Amino acid sequence: MNEHMMNFRETCASCQAPLQGRRDKRFCDDACRVKHHRNKAGVLSQIDQILHNNRTLIKRFRRYHAQLAADPVACFVWLRRAGYDFNFHTHVAGQADGSLAVMCYEEGFVVEGDGVRVVSGARSGTAAVHHSVAEPGTAWSDLSRVKKRLMPGEG
Ligand SMILES: [Zn+2]
Numbered sequence: 001m002n003e004h005m006m007n008f009r010e011t012c013a014s015c016q017a018p019l020q021g022r023r024d025k026r027f028c029d030d031a032c033r034v035k036h037h038r039n040k041a042g043v044l045s046q047i048d049q050i051l052h053n054n055r056t057l058i059k060r061f062r063r064y065h066a067q068l069a070a071d072p073v074a075c076f077v078w079l080r081r082a083g084y085d086f087n088f089h090t091h092v093a094g095q096a097d098g099s100l101a102v103m104c105y106e107e108g109f110v111v112e113g114d115g116v117r118v119v120s121g122a123r124s125g126t127a128a129v130h131h132s133v134a135e136p137g138t139a140w141s142d143l144s145r146v147k148k149r150l151m152p153g154e155g
Pocket of ligand 1: 012028029032
């Protein structure tokens, strides 16, 4: 297959049936096109829901369970049991103390010891995204270490 041909798909992007006719077609027909875009919207809204739920849970934690905040493991366990999905985040944000927070919008957490400490980017009054750093790798590896330790058997 040459480079030119690779720009054209040979099967429908929705149902994977072989395509007939025009070479720049992506779908068999309108039904497949509509189905494809509906599925795509479904994926986006699923992820939106997870992110919004995560954000709500951190807000709820800070509001009603702040007494647990001194214990990073208790904080992680509370979030996990409440349904927090640690696989989904919006960005990372550097904190004043040099640590990196894993954020869902303006709410987030810093990995601390074997658990997490919640932080709020809204408190500082600046958009947390401005503090994004180029090397989030340490935050992800800290997070995966805690996940492995406290959520054995889950991704
Ligand atoms: Zn099709």
